[in-house]
Amino acid sequence: MTKIDSTPKINTAGPEENAPDQLVRLGLYVVIVGAIIGSGSTLVFLAEQAGWTGWTAYLLPVLIDLPGFLGGRIWLRRKPTNPQTRGYARRLTLAALGASLAGNVTGHLIHAGHLPAGLALVIVAAMVAPIVLAAVLHLDALLTPTSRRLTRRTDKAAPAPAALEPTTPARPELEPSARPATRPPATSRPASSRPAAKRAEMATPAAGRKGTKKARARVLWDAARAEGRMPTAAELARAVEADDSGARGWVREWKDAEPGDRDQDAQRDEQDQDAAGEAVRIEREAA
Numbered sequence: 001m002t003k004i005d006s007t008p009k010i011n012t013a014g015p016e017e018n019a020p021d022q023l024v025r026l027g028l029y030v031v032i033v034g035a036i037i038g039s040g041s042t043l044v045f046l047a048e049q050a051g052w053t054g055w056t057a058y059l060l061p062v063l064i065d066l067p068g069f070l071g072g073r074i075w076l077r078r079k080p081t082n083p084q085t086r087g088y089a090r091r092l093t094l095a096a097l098g099a100s101l102a103g104n105v106t107g108h109l110i111h112a113g114h115l116p117a118g119l120a121l122v123i124v125a126a127m128v129a130p131i132v133l134a135a136v137l138h139l140d141a142l143l144t145p146t147s148r149r150l151t152r153r154t155d156k157a158a159p160a161p162a163a164l165e166p167t168t169p170a171r172p173e174l175e176p177s178a179r180p181a182t183r184p185p186a187t188s189r190p191a192s193s194r195p196a197a198k199r200a201e202m203a204t205p206a207a208g209r210k211g212t213k214k215a216r217a218r219v220l221w222d223a224a225r226a227e228g229r230m231p232t233a234a235e236l237a238r239a240v241e242a243d244d245s246g247a248r249g250w251v252r253e254w255k256d257a258e259p260g261d262r263d264q265d266a267q268r269d270e271q272d273q274d275a276a277g278e279a280v281r282i283e284r285e286a287a
Contacts, residue, residue, distance in 0.1 A: 036065065039061060039100055040061035040065065042104045042107040042111075043060045043061040043065070043104065044058055044060065044061060045107050045111060046060065046103055046106060046107035046125070047059070047060035047125060049107075050117070050121050050122050050125035051122055051125070052125065060103070060125070060128065063129055063132045064096060064099050064100050064128065064132070065096065067092060067096045067132055067135060067136060068095075068096025068097050068099075068100060069096075070089075070139075071090070071093035071096060071139070074086065074089035074143070075093055082142070085139075088138065088139060092135055095135075213241070213242045213246075214242075214246075214250055216239075216240045217236045217237075217242065217247065218254070220236055220239055220240070221236065221254055230272075231251075232251070232272035232275070232276060233247040233248040233250070233272060233273060233276060234247070234272070234276030234279060234280075236250065236251065237276075244277075244280065251272075
């Protein structure tokens, strides 16, 4: 036995677009032109009966039929439209249609001799232009600034973003054995009050300070020579806690490796050595 599926099928692809038909489109234009001419001629006659003379009589169909046409286009169009604007266009279209029907019926009755043109017709015809002007201005106000007004309302309604406080990333806690040894804070002294050798020693990398005495003395030597000064062997020996003889050998080696007047350097070296020896002799005698 075959089971018949009675579940209604829902079209999820959306509404199908109408195929273009040029003949139908041409027929629509012919009908529109005929309706405009038929209604307009009656409304022109009605305006003349109400006292509108000359070319001003042709303004009455423009003021009644054209707002209805424009409102109908806005009401029935597929483009995105604000609901308030679409609702107002619908009401404007229906009001213009009612006014056009009333004007056409009244005009035919007067033209056929069944209704006389009186004071009421003059008053109503005089009220058409101001009413239509107010209605069209309202429609223009709804159409033109709709997107801007909605944007301003959205901006006012949206809460201001809270100021983000800078967060400091959490630092991983080190094990007691992995924590670096704390160093006592160094007392700040003017740079000019420190000796050149001491400043060079403080600027020496950790690897140089932990190296041999000769490497430390070499760093002090380079720093003094960069300042244009010739350090003595005794000064270097005291700075690195080395023997005077060893310091003199280092100084002689480094001076020989430097370009320049070697005789003058040798003379300065001898004077430095003599001064250092005299200082050592005086210290020993004092001890």
